[in-house]
Amino acid sequence: MKKILAVEDSKVSQAHLLDILESAYEVRVEENGASALSAVMEMPPDLILLDVNLPGMNGYDVCRQLKGDVRTREIPIIFLTGCDSGGEKVKGFEAGADDYIVKPFYPEELLARVTLHLASRREKQMAVELERLKLLREMAVAISHEFNNPLTAILWHLRLASKGLGEGNEETRTHLSDMQFELDKIRRIVARLAEASRDAKTEYVMGEAMIDVNRI
Template sequence: MEKILVIDDSKVTQMLVRDILVGCYELTFRDDGRSGIVAVKQVVPDLILLDVRLPDMDGFTVCRELKEDETTRDIPVIFITTMDAESERVRGFDAGAEDYVVKPFSLHELLARVKVHLASRKARRQEVELERLNVFREMAVALSHEINNPLTTVYAYLHLLQKDVGHSSATAKQAITGIQQELERIRLITERMARATEAVTTNYRHDISMIDLHNL
């Protein structure tokens, strides 16, 4: 279940958010900015609902601090505000927030905004994973090629060796058989590496695709 951290000192707002999102997400609540920042590191939420007006530090400062930290900058932040003024929205976006909702907010509006930004985060994660997979594919192709070249040469030498053993001892023949088996294992490994370059995607939800590692 996806985790949402709510940083808001209003018990009424906390109650409304709980009523709207409970059962769909794992919720954590904090009443002030500093404890909220600490909770981000402990909970590692998928999304943060952040009040602009907090008792110790304003939401803009909290958001800016989170966005400056490499470990938390990718967590989407939705501001909760009582003001729908353009200047307030601009300050929120300048601080790094992805969106905002105005109190009093409706059930459908809050749910829609939360779903959109959680889906967007999943899509960004998928892009990162695809990039990592592309790097792995390039490495696998290069490594497979590098292994196959000397492997072909070893097979050729082994073939010549088999022709010369003739009536050699059983120990020598057993050693040659062992070499053949180990070479075959190496060949199968390179084949698997080559197949790993053919990534297969599968539909996950809506327009999001995931890499199906079971088909590698």
């Protein structure tokens, strides 16, 4: 279940948010900016609903701090405020907010915005993972090419050395055979790395694709 942090000092608003969200999400409520920052570091949520007018540190300052930290900057932040002025919205987006909802709002509107931003974050995370896996495959192919030539040469020389042994060298022949066996295992591993260049995606659900790590 996705985790949402709601930062709201009004008990009425807290109850309203819980009533709307608790059936679909795990919701944690904090009443001020300082406790919200601590909560995020303790257990990072998937999304933050942030009231602008908070006691002590206001929502803009909280947002700026979270968006300025590499550990938390990717968490979507939706501002909740009773002020509908253009200037306030601009301040919110300048602070780094991903969205802005004016109170009072319809429950359906809040749920739709939350769903949208959670889906957007998931898509971004998948894009990053796909890029990492693409890099991994490219590195695997490059490594396999670098290993193949010296492995081939070593195996060739082992065969020549084994052929050149005369009678009474069975112990040395056994050692050479063991070395060849271990090198063959390395060659098989390198061959599997080379196969990582092919498409390793597998169909998932609703037209999406996931990476099958067992095929890399």
